[in-house]
Amino acid sequence: MFDAHKSKSSDKNPFEELAVVYVLYFDETHGHTPILIYPDDRYKNDKKFMRPIKYHPIWFLGGGSNALDHIDLEYKGYTFFGKKFLTKSKRIKRRAGLEDETPETIVIILSLPNKLEVFGDDLIQDLTKKIESEFGDNLFEIIESEIASSSLIKSPKIYKIIEKGDPIKNKLLKTIDDACKDFFRNAVKDLDTSSIKMQKAIAYLALKGMDISHIDSSNYKDSFSNIKLFDPTEKNNINVLDINIFSIKQITLSENSSEIEILVKNNTDKEINGIIVVITHVKEYFEKEIMTENIDVWFPNEELVFISPIFPQIDEYLLFIMKEDSNEKLLSKKVDLNALKKK
Amino acid sequence: MSDNPIIQEDIIIRNYRTSDYKATLEILKDLQKQFDIGLDEQKWKESSGLRQFKPNLKRITLIAEIKSTGEIVSMGMLEAVKNNIGQYIGYLNNWVTKKGFIGKGVGKILADKAIQILQSWGCENVRINMAYEGDRKLIDVFSHLGFQPIIIVLEKKFNKNE
Numbered sequence: 001m002f003d004a005h006k007s008k009s010s011d012k013n014p015f016e017e018l019a020v021v022y023v024l025y026f027d028e029t030h031g032h033t034p035i036l037i038y039p040d041d042r043y044k045n046d047k048k049f050m051r052p053i054k055y056h057p058i059w060f061l062g063g064g065s066n067a068l069d070h071i072d073l074e075y076k077g078y079t080f081f082g083k084k085f086l087t088k089s090k091r092i093k094r095r096a097g098l099e100d101e102t103p104e105t106i107v108i109i110l111s112l113p114n115k116l117e118v119f120g121d122d123l124i125q126d127l128t129k130k131i132e133s134e135f136g137d138n139l140f141e142i143i144e145s146e147i148a149s150s151s152l153i154k155s156p157k158i159y160k161i162i163e164k165g166d167p168i169k170n171k172l173l174k175t176i177d178d179a180c181k182d183f184f185r186n187a188v189k190d191l192d193t194s195s196i197k198m199q200k201a202i203a204y205l206a207l208k209g210m211d212i213s214h215i216d217s218s219n220y221k222d223s224f225s226n227i228k229l230f231d232p233t234e235k236n237n238i239n240v241l242d243i244n245i246f247s248i249k250q251i252t253l254s255e256n257s258s259e260i261e262i263l264v265k266n267n268t269d270k271e272i273n274g275i276i277v278v279i280t281h282v283k284e285y286f287e288k289e290i291m292t293e294n295i296d297v298w299f300p301n302e303e304l305v306f307i308s309p310i311f312p313q314i315d316e317y318l319l320f321i322m323k324e325d326s327n328e329k330l331l332s333k334k335v336d337l338n339a340l341k342k343k
Numbered sequence: 344m345s346d347n348p349i350i351q352e353d354i355i356i357r358n359y360r361t362s363d364y365k366a367t368l369e370i371l372k373d374l375q376k377q378f379d380i381g382l383d384e385q386k387w388k389e390s391s392g393l394r395q396f397k398p399n400l401k402r403i404t405l406i407a408e409i410k411s412t413g414e415i416v417s418m419g420m421l422e423a424v425k426n427n428i429g430q431y432i433g434y435l436n437n438w439v440t441k442k443g444f445i446g447k448g449v450g451k452i453l454a455d456k457a458i459q460i461l462q463s464w465g466c467e468n469v470r471i472n473m474a475y476e477g478d479r480k481l482i483d484v485f486s487h488l489g490f491q492p493i494i495i496v497l498e499k500k501f502n503k504n505e
Contacts, residue, residue: 250390259397263390277396293396303361305390307397 018184019112019119021127021176022053025143026105028095032059035142036169038176051075058082058107072120079117081110081124085132089140104140106131123183130179135172142169245272246321246331249303253340258310260335262319265303272298274324279308281317290317294324310337349409349447354416356456359392359404366415367392367404374439378474381500392420399425401464407440407453416444421457423464433461433469454488472496 020037027033032054034044043049052075073080086103093102108131110124131139145165148158250263262279266272275295280287290308298304308317315338321331359367368387375382392404400422407417419438423431435457440450461469471490473481482492 261390263393291396291398295396299358302358303390303393305393305395307395309398 018116019110019123019180021180022107022109022111023131023172023176024053024107024109025139026059026107027143027147028093028098032107033146035139035146036173038173038180052078052080052111053109056080056082056107056109058084058109074114077114078111079114079120081112081120083108083124083128085128087132087136087139089143091140091144104143106139119183123180126183127176127179130175131172134175135168138168141165142172145169248319248331248333251335251340253310253337254307257341259307260310260317260337260340262306262308262333262335263303264306264319264321264331266298266301269300271300275330276320276322276324276327277304277306278320278322279306279317280320281311281314283314287318347447349444349449349452351452353410354449354452355408355410356453357406357408358394359406359418361389361393363392363406363415363418364389367406367418370415370418370439370441371437373442374437380437392418403460405453405457405460407449416441417449417453419450419453419457421461423461423466431464431466433458433464433466435469435471438471451484451488454485458488470494 020039022037023035024032025035034050034053037044052073056071056073058071058073071082073082084105084107087106089102089104090100091104092100108124108128110120110127112120112123135142141161142165145162145168148154148161148165151158154162244267247265247267248262249265250261252261252263253259254261264277273296275298277291277293277295279290281290282288291306293306295304306319310317315336317335317337319331319333319335320329322329368384371380371382371387372384374380395402402420402422404418404420406415408415417438417440420436422434422436424434425431435454438450438454458469469490471485475495
């Protein structure tokens with residue numbers, strides 16, 4: 001059975017730094033209290049780490065936040081997506097006026113790096129739906145078990161409560177783990193409209209320290225993703241004649257160095273239709289698109305000028321020319337401003 | 344040269360090529376003499392008239408060439424600029440016809456083509472920048488094409504030594 005407590009630091013969870021899921025409840029004596037943190041529980045009591053969680057605006061929203069999909073908080077490069085719901089309870093409450101049946105207030109917070117926040121909407125919905133439907137009736141037992149675990153003197157009755165709650169907690173952790181794996185596998189697959197994007201996904205994961213060696217083997221079925229590395233020996237359907245369809249004739253910096261001008265030529269005697277030209281720059285592992293131009297008709301031997309603004313602190317830009325229908329890459333060129341300035 | 348009007352079949356309307364550089368420079372110099380369009384010869388480069396693409400802007404220079412002789416007799420630049428509310432506005436700028444060909448309909452053929460292109464780019468409307476002290480007749484000519492004067496643009500030139 002999956003058990004987060006058994007995980008060693010050497011067995012680095014692949015989703016650490018990608019997604020962190022907090023399942024919390026409102027404790028009548030201690031306030032906002034975590035039930036579990038996926039993938040790693042160790043910072044549960046770290047005040048600094050838990051600051052955005054404890055003061056997330058989701059707590060100040062009425063129970064059953066159906067009016068709003070979820071509440072987001074941006075904090076230090078991460079987006080914290082919060083969702084709240086009420087569940088059944090039979091737990092004896094520790095505040096006057098509350099009955100055993102008073103529902104538990106459950107908050108689920110998902111944190112993603114800002115660069116991945118595009119996944120937040122779907123993943124928080126997915127997680128909430130699974131947790132609410134599969135554990136809605138049992139969450140109070142995990143809460144009871146957590147409260148029991150923190151008591152200094154443990155009677156046989158308390159041990160019994162812990163024994164009852166722990167397996168449910170482990171099952172919950174396993175459900176979150178599966179949900180994240182499924183989600184990211186499909187997200188990467190869905191977004192892989194071209195092999196370039198696959199490679200970018202691999203590059204990002206590798207940079208984040210994830211072991212991707214398994215995807216280089218033939219047996220990658222158990223991998224969290226279907227992505228594969230390029231095989232240089234594999235022949236694609238690229239027509240050799242296509243390679244030189246376009247060429248870069250000139251790259252110049254504008255006088256005040258605020259723009260780059262890239263002159264590209266259609267080297268053929270044919271009119272070429274349905275071309276996309278994209279200029280991007282790379283920042284913190286991610287490509288940011290500056291401009292995308294659809295060229296309906298590129299006349300024979302015609303030269304076109306693409307002008308891109310230059311951004312402070314960004315010295316490298318990428319130009320891609322692709323077929324609109326298949327996204328097949330026909331030309332790519334890195335533009336290094338430092339090299340241009342030296343000329 | 345005959346005084347007969349030039350018909351569409353007599354000319355080729357095409358986009359600018361780098362080989363048109365010298366001819367277009369001469370035409371622009373003439374325009375500069377007449378209306379001070381702010382031409383800086385150093386800045387009108389071989390590539391300046393090519394189709395250009397930059398965020399929120401598309402630009403093309405159209406050329407009218409006499410089919411029989413290959414002579415460039417007219418040119419004009421058109422731009423589609425995205426405004427603050429997301430609409431593309433088309434502009435016709437630096438519209439020039441060589442002296443011997445003025446009044447023969449070349450400019451109109453070129454302008455018709457330009458308007459077609461700007462429409463295909465998704466422009467909501469087309470504007471022509473004209474010299475303030477230009478020929479009143481030109482406004483009448485363009486009014487036949489559906490253009491009405493709507494704005495006056497004021498310009499202050501910066502002294503480079505300031």
